Amino acid sequence: MQSQVNFEELYIQLQRKVSTESHKRLDPLVSGSQAMLLRILDMSGPQKASSIAERMNITPGAVTSLADKLIACGYATRNRDSKDRRVVQLDITDQGKDILRQYKAVVRSTIEQFFAGVSDEDKQHLVRIYHQVLKNIDQQREEH
Known part of the structure; x- marks a missing residue:
């Protein structure tokens, strides 16, 4: 029982610290x-x-909110489909690709x-464990 408590405490502590440090950087x-x-x-592509909402598991409204901020910064554009003007697609700009490269570099160094x-x-053990945890999460999501 004690090892389970330590595991839970360590997990929560790790999550908090990783989240805090990641946000700062x-x-x-x-x-x-x-x-x-x-x-x-x-x-x-566009x-x-x-x-996008389906891939990110968020609402289309949340995607619109995120997109508005990215568009305001010049990182994305909103374009109407040439074949069907009712269809609006989001696309990344060159400036957006630059900021994404910077973001990935910071993630990598972090x-x-x-x-x-x-x-x-030990990293290989973690990779195996992470895959198993992700599989467990996906299975639980499918069941509910």
């Missing part, structure tokens, strides 16, 4: 949700808000700092 660029939206646009001193073997 990354928020000056863009929020995590904004970066995720930019990443989707960068990888998949997308409708409804498609992860390297967080895991300094952790052996490659």
